[in-house]
Amino acid sequence: xxxxxxxxxxxxxxxxxxxxxxxxxxxxxxxxxxxxxxxxxxxxxxxxxxxxxxxxxxxxxxxxxxxxxxxxxxxxxxxxxxxxxxxxxxxxxxxxxxxxxxxxxxxxxxxxxxxxxxxx
Amino acid sequence: xxxxxxxxxxxxxxxxxxxxxxxxxxxxxxxxxxxxxxxxxxxxxxxxxxxxxxxxxxxxxxxxxxxxxxxxxxxxxxxxxxxxxxxxxxxxxxxxxxxxxxxxxxxxxxxxxxxxxxxx
DNA sequence: ACAACGTACAACCATTCGGTTGTATGTTTC
DNA sequence: GAAACATACAACCGAATGGTTGTACGTTGT
Numbered sequence: 001x002x003x004x005x006x007x008x009x010x011x012x013x014x015x016x017x018x019x020x021x022x023x024x025x026x027x028x029x030x031x032x033x034x035x036x037x038x039x040x041x042x043x044x045x046x047x048x049x050x051x052x053x054x055x056x057x058x059x060x061x062x063x064x065x066x067x068x069x070x071x072x073x074x075x076x077x078x079x080x081x082x083x084x085x086x087x088x089x090x091x092x093x094x095x096x097x098x099x100x101x102x103x104x105x106x107x108x109x110x111x112x113x114x115x116x117x118x119x120x
Numbered sequence: 121x122x123x124x125x126x127x128x129x130x131x132x133x134x135x136x137x138x139x140x141x142x143x144x145x146x147x148x149x150x151x152x153x154x155x156x157x158x159x160x161x162x163x164x165x166x167x168x169x170x171x172x173x174x175x176x177x178x179x180x181x182x183x184x185x186x187x188x189x190x191x192x193x194x195x196x197x198x199x200x201x202x203x204x205x206x207x208x209x210x211x212x213x214x215x216x217x218x219x220x221x222x223x224x225x226x227x228x229x230x231x232x233x234x235x236x237x238x239x240x
Numbered sequence: 241a242c243a244a245c246g247t248a249c250a251a252c253c254a255t256t257c258g259g260t261t262g263t264a265t266g267t268t269t270c
Numbered sequence: 271g272a273a274a275c276a277t278a279c280a281a282c283c284g285a286a287t288g289g290t291t292g293t294a295c296g297t298t299g300t
Contacts, residue, residue: 006139013137018258019126022133029214036276048259050277069267069276077214080207087204094149094197138288156246168289170247175287189246189297245298256287261280268275 008060012083015059020044021052028062029075035064038073128180132203135179140164141172148182149195155184158193 015021020042027033027041039049053073056062061079064071135141140162147153147161159169173193176182181199184191 006142009142010137010139013133013142014257017130017133017137019130020258022126022129026210026213029210029217031217031220034276039276044258045260046277047261047279050279051258054278066277071277075210075214077211080210080214084204084207084211087200087207090146090149090195090200091197091204093146094195094200097149097151100151134287140288154246159246164288165290166247167249167291170249171288174248186247191247241300243298243300246296248293248295250293251291253290254288257285258283259285260283262282263278263280265278266276268273270271270273 009083009086011059012061012079012086015055015061016083018052018055020049021056024049024052024073025056025061025075025080027075028056028073029077029080032072032074034070034072036070129203129206131179132181132199132206135175135181136203138172138175140169141176144169144172144193145176145181145195145200148176148193149197149200152192152194154190154192156190 016025023041024038027038035050035053036046038053039046042049053062053064057064057073059079060076062073062075064073066072136145143161144158147158155170155173156166158173159166162169173182173184177184177193179199180196182193182195184193186192
């Protein structure tokens with residue numbers, strides 16, 4: 001895991017660590033929304049919502065396209081999948097631990113059958 | 121999505137938003153480690169690492185058990201899976217958007233078959 | 241007994257974060 | 271062209287974050 005990946009991960013998880021941003025992401029994944037439309041949904045200033053959108057955009061979780069005076073935001077599902085993939089990698093580490101525990105069991109026990117491991 | 125879930129999600133993503141914490145989580149998912157063992161891996165004070173462990177613990181991503189003078193930390197893979205599930209839910213919203221786009225196509229096209237909607 | 245180890249926690253500090261208001265600029269609409 | 275709308279961004283502020291050092295306390299080894 002190199003420095004650039006960690007930077008991206010920092011940005012992803014930080015972007016997702018705020019409930020308003022998670023809610024914005026839900027909306028823009030379900031469909032395009034202008035920033036002002038989004039802003040009307042929350043009990044805070046337009047500028048605050050705009051900043052949240054900017055954080056999501058910098059993290060690559062959302063893209064904006066300009067149409068006239070509106071900025072239409074759209075969620076990037078590929079980025080969401082990348083975050084999910086990171087967690088799957090974490091799970092894999094855990095599974096490795098379990099496998100190692102199984103090996104210890106196998107070493108300890110009288111070897112009845114070493115060829116088939118029905119661990120799944 | 122109620123208030124308590126959002127609090128948990130805030131804690132999860134915030135805990136994961138720091139690269140040191142992600143690294144600690146990787147290690148304790150792979151196997152139990154004492155806090156001081158973990159601390160030796162990073163270029164920061166013991167207290168700093170201890171705080172990171174505490175953040176992960178409060179988020180429920182890791183549990184500690186006391187053995188003598190050591191505090192052994194172990195990653196909770198179920199919590200990691202819960203975070204992953206949240207992202208899967210986000211993906212589902214996106215898929216809903218795509219389905220709706222398909223419907224628009226279908227409405228636009230000459231009606232060949234309106235009775236069966238093979239959207240799955 | 242006592243020194244070394246492992247942990248816990250408080251106090252402090254610089255930086256970041258999440259919010260505000262205000263100002264500027266481009267785009268519709270009348 | 272003026273008014274209303276949508277965005278962008280800077281400046282500011284209190285709270286939280288990520289680090290530090292110092293202190294205290296139980297546990298282990300000699």
